[in-house]
Amino acid sequence: MTGIIGDQTFPKELLDKLFELCKTMSTKEAKMRVNDSVKFDFKIKGQKPVVTKGVMQVSITGAGFDADKIGEFLTTSKFSEL
Numbered sequence: 001m002t003g004i005i006g007d008q009t010f011p012k013e014l015l016d017k018l019f020e021l022c023k024t025m026s027t028k029e030a031k032m033r034v035n036d037s038v039k040f041d042f043k044i045k046g047q048k049p050v051v052t053k054g055v056m057q058v059s060i061t062g063a064g065f066d067a068d069k070i071g072e073f074l075t076t077s078k079f080s081e082l
Contacts, residue, residue, distance in 0.1 A: 022060050035057045
């Protein structure tokens with residue numbers, strides 16, 4: 001599961017709760033990675049990659065996640081869909 005959060009004041013506790021939810025569902029070891037400096041490289045000749053600051057990229061790996069439970073958590077928390 002991946003996502004981008006564009007607010008540096010976003011509460012880290014919500015990410016921790018999301019990760020705990022994913023850990024309880026996962027049939028494999030779940031891991032979370034958060035990057036606050038995200039690089040987008042479009043591989044266009046002569047163009048440098050775009051590096052963003054102030055945007056968090058979140059990735060949670062595992063297996064057997066229940067999309068409905070995750071969606072319910074996301075909609076009842078401060079997360080919003082773009």
